[in-house]
Amino acid sequence: MQISVSQLMAYIITQVTSLESIRRVLFLNWLCAHSNQKVFDEESDLKCIQAALVDWFESLSERDVLREFYLIGGEVRWWRSLDDESLANFRTKMKNEKNFSTLRLSDKN
Numbered sequence: 001m002q003i004s005v006s007q008l009m010a011y012i013i014t015q016v017t018s019l020e021s022i023r024r025v026l027f028l029n030w031l032c033a034h035s036n037q038k039v040f041d042e043e044s045d046l047k048c049i050q051a052a053l054v055d056w057f058e059s060l061s062e063r064d065v066l067r068e069f070y071l072i073g074g075e076v077r078w079w080r081s082l083d084d085e086s087l088a089n090f091r092t093k094m095k096n097e098k099n100f101s102t103l104r105l106s107d108k109n
Contacts, residue, residue, distance in 0.1 A: 005057045008069050009050045015076045017046065022091065023079040030075060035068075 016024055028049070035056050057065050082090070 005054055009054050012072055013046055013050050019079055027079045
């Protein structure tokens with residue numbers, strides 16, 4: 001069965017929109033850093049985000065698309081399951097850090 005990039009993106013957007021507001025914003029910051037896309041915020045139109053990610057996925061090989069799809073899904077699950085205390089600590093650190101990627105890696109482990 002052949003699944004299109006648009007179908008993968010629609011699934012990802014559905015998962016992202018199910019995140020609580022602050023979790024969604026933090027996830028989108030991670031995703032932008034990971035994918036080298038422009039930084040989106042909570043007010044960014046989901047169609048704009050989806051279009052940027054479709055362009056990115058279309059530049060990847062089929063193998064890399066699947067790898068990124070599973071990685072992104074794992075990140076959404078991680079943000080969803082992050083307990084409230086850890087989220088509060090993470091938000092505090094985010095306010096004091098400029099390099100999201102470095103902070104992200106150190107806090108996740």
